[in-house]
Amino acid sequence: MELSGATASQLLEAMSSGATTAVEVTQTHLDAISSRDESVGAFLSVDAEGALAKAAEVDQKRAAGEPLGPLAGLPVAVKDNICTQGTSTTCASRMLENFVPPYNAHIVERLNAVDAVIIGKTNLDEFAMGSSTENSALKVTRNPWDLERTPGGSSGGSAAAVSASLVPFSIGSDTGGSIRQPASFCGVVGMKPTYGRVSRYGLVAFASSLDQIGPFANDVTGAALLLEALAGHDSRDSTSIDCPVPAYSQSVDQPLEGLRVGVVQEYLGEGTDDDVR
Amino acid sequence: MAELSNDDVRKVASLARLKLSDAEIEHFAEQLDGVLSYVHVLDELDVSNVEPMAHAVDVSNVLRDDATRPSLPRDEALANAPKTDGRYFLVPQILENA
Structure with missing residues (x-):
């Protein structure tokens, strides 16, 4: 199996069956970043040493038969407006x-607790204020499908990282479309959770009553798995909601029949490309 | 129908510490009035049967005990500061002879 480009559930399966190891999965994605991110520009920093150490810890725990978190050994990228102790933000x-x-x-505490491997921090429009990831003071991120085009933003680095198969999933933040729009531009899954579902503690604020952290992934199950890890009450964010977290990944195959989906037709009016419409 | 008087604009400007000429007051009163009229399109909707919603989930005030708990050690809190005296953040002086 090609590890770079595989979904989160495929990688979990490959690791638990012994077909691969967390170190190999992490190294493969680090290699993908080395060879492809120069042109894409998704990452602002990559913590190869920390990621490989965490991956080795996961492999040791597995070998010793110790309990592992649900995302054990999966590489994840985090938007660089979310605080990571000891590495730049x-x-x-x-x-x-x-x-x-x-x-x-x-x-980040949650990702560590579920044994995910934080591989690096991704580019954004400065302080998340923008929609193209060209307004970063540090570098421009490009759309992996066409390097002449924008990946969208502000979480453009996280969207492009998944789209370019540099990670199976990643974390963004959405105030007024900053996950949903780049997910659409880059052809990956992305969603803004209900306000309060994910704690904003340690997210550098843009507009506190609208900001929400959420997942990008290369398939819906991956996004569901990641949201299961992120969601839940945290008393350090007084707007965090104290209600149980459903097993989202268990319901992604549920048929959509009977659901009504609202579409704002005005959004698809004049000026929208036919391919998008 | 003008809803916003020149005096309203004068008051808003003063609250925002903006100094506007009489001509500008006139100009902005007209513009702001246009903005308000645009939003009043929403008044055409009949929402008498729609329950007001402020949040997708029922939430109420969040309180906690006012108890002391561990906080960031001083050296870690100061570690990112460009200039400290080891106890406080040092910032450039902005008041003369202070």
């Missing part, structure tokens, strides 16, 4: 170019 701004957070965001 720039918000793609020169102002925070040298900022190294002294604490982890809630969702």
Whole structure:
């Protein structure tokens, strides 16, 4: 099986069956970043050492028969406006170019708790204010499908990283479309969870009453698996909702019959490309 | 129908610490009035049977005990500052002879 480009569930299966290891999965994705990210520009920083150490820890736990988290050994990329203790969090701004957070965001703690492997931090429009990832002070991210085009934004780095098969899934933040729009531009799955579903603790705020952290993935099940890990109550965000987290990944095959989907027709009016419409 | 008087604009400008000439007051009163009229299109909708919704989930005030708990050690809190004296953040002086 080709590891780079595989879905989260395929990778989990391959690791649990012994067909591959977390270290091999992580190394393959690090190699993909080395060979392809120069042209895409999805990442602002890559923590190869930290990622391989975490992957080795997962492999050791598995070998010892110790319990593993549900995302054990899966490489994940995190938007660079989410605090990671000990590694830079720039918000793609020169102002925070040298900022190294002294604490982890809630969702970073969650990713560590479920044994995911944080592989690096992704580019964004400065402080998430933009829709093309060209307004980053540090670099421009390009759309992997056509390097002359924008990946959308502001979570363009996270969307492009999944689209270019540099990671099976990634984390973005959405205030007014910053996950949904780049997901659409890059042809990957992305969703903005209900406000309050995911703790904003450690997310550098853009508009606090609208910001929400959410997943990108190369398939719906991957996004569901990631959201299961991110979601849940956190008392450090007073707008975080205290209600149970459903097993989203168990219901992705549920038929859509009977559901009504609202479409705002005005959004698809004049000026929208036929291919998009 | 003008809903926004020149005095309203004068008040908003003063709250925003903006100094506007009489001509500008006139100009912005007209513009802001246009914005309000545009939003009033929504008044045409009959929402008498629609329950108001502020949030997708029922939420109420969130309270917690006012108890002390561990916080960031001082050296870690100061680690990102360009300039400190080891105890406080040092910032450029902005008031003369302070």
